[in-house]
Amino acid sequence: MSLHEAPAIEAKEVSLTFETADGPVHALSDVNLTVARGDFVSFIGPSGCGKTTFLRCVAALEHPTEGLLRVNGLSADEARRRRAFGYVFQAAGLYPWRTIAGNIRLPLEIMGFPREEQDRRVEEVLELVDLKGFGRKYPWQLSGGMQQRASIARALSFDADILLMDEPFGALDEIVRDRLNEELLKLWARTGKTIGFVTHSIPEAVYLSTKIVVMSPRPGRITDVIESSLPRERPLEIRDTPEFIEISHRVREGLRAGHSYE
Numbered sequence: 604m605s606l607h608e609a610p611a612i613e614a615k616e617v618s619l620t621f622e623t624a625d626g627p628v629h630a631l632s633d634v635n636l637t638v639a640r641g642d643f644v645s646f647i648g649p650s651g652c653g654k655t656t657f658l659r660c661v662a663a664l665e666h667p668t669e670g671l672l673r674v675n676g677l678s679a680d681e682a683r684r685r686r687a688f689g690y691v692f693q694a695a696g697l698y699p700w701r702t703i704a705g706n707i708r709l710p711l712e713i714m715g716f717p718r719e720e721q722d723r724r725v726e727e728v729l730e731l732v733d734l735k736g737f738g739r740k741y742p743w744q745l746s747g748g749m750q751q752r753a754s755i756a757r758a759l760s761f762d763a764d765i766l767l768m769d770e771p772f773g774a775l776d777e778i779v780r781d782r783l784n785e786e787l788l789k790l791w792a793r794t795g796k797t798i799g800f801v802t803h804s805i806p807e808a809v810y811l812s813t814k815i816v817v818m819s820p821r822p823g824r825i826t827d828v829i830e831s832s833l834p835r836e837r838p839l840e841i842r843d844t845p846e847f848i849e850i851s852h853r854v855r856e857g858l859r860a861g862h863s864y865e
């Protein structure tokens with residue numbers, strides 16, 4: 604299989620054990636997963652089931668102790684060198700002394716893009732996340748939702764194929780979150796990127812994803828992988844349809860089967 608055809612993410616029997624003073628912590632155990640290019644995959648499960656650890660392995664910030672992990676057909680380290688992914692954290696993490704444009708520009712500066720190219724890309728991604736005209740503002744002049752959009756723009760600025768998002772909207776109120784969910788789907792449709800998304804919310808996972816990975820803790824493992832039957836274009840009202848409710852039910856059952864909320 605050529606690199607171009609390889610899945611975005613491929614995990615085969617991936618395990619990761621942290622050795623701690625209190626003994627080993629089995630953060631991931633025997634994880635098998637294939638994420639096709641262009642998929643929107645959500646990871647859902649209770650605290651400690653290894654969602655963040657899996658994302659960090661994809662980003663080569665952690666390394667599995669066992670098993671095989673490929674990102675775009677490459678090792679995670681090589682994919683990282685080739686700037687295969689952008690990462691969005693729970694907190695927007697914008698530097699308060701830099702403007703919004705200055706924050707988005709930062710990875711481009713570090714990567715050594717020429718100045719004109721930086722300007723062009725900053726404008727492009729500001730438009731993509733609907734923040735056109737806000738480049739000169741400072742983070743504190745923007746609402747929480749807008750700040751999170753700026754942090755998505757920063758992760759998109761170097762045009763990585765894969766966007767890894769660790770609970771990006773967890774700290775926002777539900778109305779803002781709904782709107783950002785809708786916008787994220789539009790952005791995904793427009794860019795064709797692969798998205799890996801961590802969430803604690805069943806409706807958020809079902810609304811956004813083409814594939815939902817249900818996980819449970821101790822050891823962190825996958826209990827169910829659900830291929831969504833919902834169409835790719837999704838108005839928010841889709842959440843009232845029987846199909847949506849059925850998928851949500853299956854996610855809930857998966858969480859229960861992992862004894863996750865006992």
Ligand SMILES: Nc1ncnc2c1ncn2[C@@H]1O[C@H](COP(=O)(O)OP(=O)(O)OP(=O)(O)O)[C@@H](O)[C@H]1O
Nearest residue numbers: 621623628630649650651652653654655656657823
């Ligand atoms: N660097 C580390 N050293 C030791 N243990 C760790 C480390 N990082 C994570 N863990 C442990 O690994 C397990 C999985 O953690 P992880 O953060 O991946 O879970 P999570 O599902 O993302 O949880 P949350 O929803 O709370 O973010 C937890 O038990 C956690 O305490």
